[in-house]
Amino acid sequence: MIYNKHGNNIYRLFSGDDSYILKTFPTEDHVEIYYYSLFSQIGIPTLKLIDFSKDAIIIEDLKGN
Numbered sequence: 001m002i003y004n005k006h007g008n009n010i011y012r013l014f015s016g017d018d019s020y021i022l023k024t025f026p027t028e029d030h031v032e033i034y035y036y037s038l039f040s041q042i043g044i045p046t047l048k049l050i051d052f053s054k055d056a057i058i059i060e061d062l063k064g065n
Helices: 031-042
Strands: 003-005 008-015 018-024 049-052 056-060
Touching: 031 049, 031 056
Parallel strands: none
Antiparallel strands: 003 008, 008 018, 018 056, 049 056
16 A cells, blocks of 8 residues: 555555556545546546546556556
């Protein structure tokens, strides 16, 4: 874990030579998940969204790569 505040947790995940950021949220209705998905779909630049669920997102890790 690299961050924990207000129930939000951030982890750095490793897969081979790559790393990713997993951000989890305390509720299923966290607005950040919606916005990452929306921005990705309409082409607004953000960190690359790898995957998401109802209470977490996985994004590219700029610092780890």
